[in-house]
Amino acid sequence: MKILVCLKQVPHKDARLEIGSDGTWIKEDGIKFEINDYDNYALEEALRLKDAGEAEVVVATIGPDRVTQSLRTALGMGADRAIHVWDDSLANADSLGIAKVLAAVAKEENFDVVFCGLMSDDSNYAMVGPMLAQLLDIPHVTAVVKTDFENGAVKVEKELEGGTLEVSQVPLPCLLAVQTGINEVRYASLKGIMQAKKKPLDKKALSDIGLDGAAVAPKLSIEKIYTPPKGEGANLLSGSADEIATQMVGKIKELGLL
Amino acid sequence: MRFAFTEDQQLLQQTVHEFLQAECTAERVRGFWATETGRSPELWSQLAEMGVTGLLVPEEFGGLGMNDIDMVLLMEEVGRAGLAEPLISTAAIAAPLIRDLDNAELSRAWLPRIAAGEAIIAVAHTCNAFVSDAHIADLILVRHPQGDEIHGLVRDQCALTAEPANDPARRIFSMDWTPKPLTRIAESGRARRLWADVLSRGALATAAQQLGVTAKLIDLAVAYATERKQFGSPIGSFQAVKHHLANVRVQLEYAQPLVYRAAHSVATRAPARATDVSMAKSAASEAAAAAAKVSLQVHGAIGYTWEQDVHVWMRRAWSLGLAWGSAAWHRERIANAVLDQNAPAESFGYGASIA
Numbered sequence: 001m002k003i004l005v006c007l008k009q010v011p012h013k014d015a016r017l018e019i020g021s022d023g024t025w026i027k028e029d030g031i032k033f034e035i036n037d038y039d040n041y042a043l044e045e046a047l048r049l050k051d052a053g054e055a056e057v058v059v060a061t062i063g064p065d066r067v068t069q070s071l072r073t074a075l076g077m078g079a080d081r082a083i084h085v086w087d088d089s090l091a092n093a094d095s096l097g098i099a100k101v102l103a104a105v106a107k108e109e110n111f112d113v114v115f116c117g118l119m120s121d122d123s124n125y126a127m128v129g130p131m132l133a134q135l136l137d138i139p140h141v142t143a144v145v146k147t148d149f150e151n152g153a154v155k156v157e158k159e160l161e162g163g164t165l166e167v168s169q170v171p172l173p174c175l176l177a178v179q180t181g182i183n184e185v186r187y188a189s190l191k192g193i194m195q196a197k198k199k200p201l202d203k204k205a206l207s208d209i210g211l212d213g214a215a216v217a218p219k220l221s222i223e224k225i226y227t228p229p230k231g232e233g234a235n236l237l238s239g240s241a242d243e244i245a246t247q248m249v250g251k252i253k254e255l256g257l258l
Numbered sequence: 259m260r261f262a263f264t265e266d267q268q269l270l271q272q273t274v275h276e277f278l279q280a281e282c283t284a285e286r287v288r289g290f291w292a293t294e295t296g297r298s299p300e301l302w303s304q305l306a307e308m309g310v311t312g313l314l315v316p317e318e319f320g321g322l323g324m325n326d327i328d329m330v331l332l333m334e335e336v337g338r339a340g341l342a343e344p345l346i347s348t349a350a351i352a353a354p355l356i357r358d359l360d361n362a363e364l365s366r367a368w369l370p371r372i373a374a375g376e377a378i379i380a381v382a383h384t385c386n387a388f389v390s391d392a393h394i395a396d397l398i399l400v401r402h403p404q405g406d407e408i409h410g411l412v413r414d415q416c417a418l419t420a421e422p423a424n425d426p427a428r429r430i431f432s433m434d435w436t437p438k439p440l441t442r443i444a445e446s447g448r449a450r451r452l453w454a455d456v457l458s459r460g461a462l463a464t465a466a467q468q469l470g471v472t473a474k475l476i477d478l479a480v481a482y483a484t485e486r487k488q489f490g491s492p493i494g495s496f497q498a499v500k501h502h503l504a505n506v507r508v509q510l511e512y513a514q515p516l517v518y519r520a521a522h523s524v525a526t527r528a529p530a531r532a533t534d535v536s537m538a539k540s541a542a543s544e545a546a547a548a549a550a551k552v553s554l555q556v557h558g559a560i561g562y563t564w565e566q567d568v569h570v571w572m573r574r575a576w577s578l579g580l581a582w583g584s585a586a587w588h589r590e591r592i593a594n595a596v597l598d599q600n601a602p603a604e605s606f607g608y609g610a611s612i613a
Contacts, residue, residue: 032272034276069265069269072269073269073273076269076273187273187276187277187304187308188273189307189308189309190270190273190274190308190309190310190313190322191309191322193266193269193270193273194266194322197266
């Protein structure tokens with residue numbers, strides 16, 4: 001089985017974030033980055049398939065030079081090889097642009113399964129997975145919380161609202177966008193990281209995968225990001241429970257909410 | 259020449275950092291205090307699986323075959339996590355000592371077990387009043403005081419008496435033993451040289467842990483000073499508070515390069531390694547002691563409570579300050595090297611012709 005895991009490098013969860021001078025993204029200088037948490041679970045799910053039998057796990061990511069560290073970590077965890085795509089025209093790529101690049105990478109090889117995280121910790125769009133599946137013309141399931149591969153298909157449990165689960169049978173090849181908590185993510189071992197230096201890490205430009213800047217030009221642009229201002233005028237109600245309830249009902253009526 | 263850690267070394271550090279952040283929380287560290295041994299076999303096993311215990315074990319014996327420079331960043335993380343597992347004695351001292359003995363039988367017997375996390379080794383050195391972790395040690399390395407001999411004892415070859423410690427993470431013991439030919443693993447000049455390396459590696463690894471402890475104590479104090487308000491402002495905005503913290507940060511910044519330099523000296527067997535290690539240990543001890551004092555002061559009365567985590571690292575700062583030579587002990591060693599009438603220059607890595 002040949003598995004592609006799509007990774008994204010995002011700001012470290014402990015990084016102190018500041019909005020950049022143009023107001024459309026954060027300042028990336030001087031902060032640490034890490035593998036998107038959802039993607040860690042996707043990688044772990046792929047590595048478990050590898051541990052269970054014959055499987056090759058390929059990780060792919062898009063980003064500037066700093067992303068090689070995340071690829072090295074993934075190789076240290078057990079992935080077999082890595083693909084790194086970058087072009088300056090991808091700096092402002094939207095979800096569709098990213099999906100097009102990953103689709104071009106995936107089409108170069110016949111992957112049985114494409115794993116990705118449900119969404120990214122930084123932009124939260126949750127669109128790349130479904131878009132990538134559409135571009136590859138393969139079925140997909142999002143919010144995957146359990147997989148069971150058997151006889152060229154996978155039985156998948158998908159998380160719905162309120163703790164309900166949806167079970168479906170999906171033929172391979174397919175794309176699975178994984179929810180956090182599906183498994184317990186392993187740590188990269190120091191030995192694995194040292195051995196990772198010997199594993200292939202292919203750097204590709206857009207032209208290497210048959211694309212150019214125009215093909216991945218963003219259709220969506222961010223106008224601004226900002227921290228919502230703190231609300232003002234909060235009223236603290238005091239008194240017994242009955243008194244507070246009476247005051248609250250009065251307030252709700254006063255505001256015309258009832 | 260590149261005076262910085264490589265990307266690989268930084269990635270190894272980050273990997274251990276993230277592992278310890280997740281698996282070695284303050285709550286878990288406190289939990290270890292209440293156990294009979296004070297240690298966590300589960301965490302030790304995870305550290306071994308990750309490769310930490312076998313970092314200095316040669317690859318042919320299942321280790322990573324790396325050096326003291328690689329080790330120093332990991333020890334910094336161990337200190338930052340407040341972890342008191344016997345990594346200094348087992349991974350930083352015993353593994354390279356056994357490796358350097360060139361004794362095939364001993365190497366085969368112990369090095370694979372160290373790498374696999376199946377052996378814990380304690381070291382009894384005269385610069386420490388007591389032996390840490392002797393109660394769980396599979397082997398205790400000790401120098402015979404009346405002769406240039408290193409001995410390796412299993413637990414039933416010595417009598418241990420538990421001693422009180424102000425750091426609940428520590429388990430310390432006084433030890434009675436009698437040297438026997440069977441337990442001797444090195445002698446004469448070779449034993450003398452190897453035992454000098456034991457001190458260098460013990461003090462170096464401790465100094466590296468002190469860097470992590472210092473950084474953590476600063477982080478705790480800064481977090482509290484940012485959150486705690488007085489007169490309508492966070493207390494960290496007042497000069498009387500932030501200047502103290504800045505001073506400790508400066509001490510940490512000065513101690514760090516000394517520790518890294520010492521690691522390079524030990525790894526490359528530089529002639530000045532003993533004085534380099536002493537400079538590192540004295541600076542790191544003083545930085546950690548200052549961090550403990552200032553962090554407690556910034557926390558105010560609440561810093562004295564059991565619930566606040568500051569005492570977890572404060573006690574580590576105190577106990578590591580005394581381990582493998584206090585700041586004063588190491589300063590005296592530096593002074594002796596400076597004032598040595600016979601070979602002052604050699605003590606600092608300069609040849610006679612240069613002097």
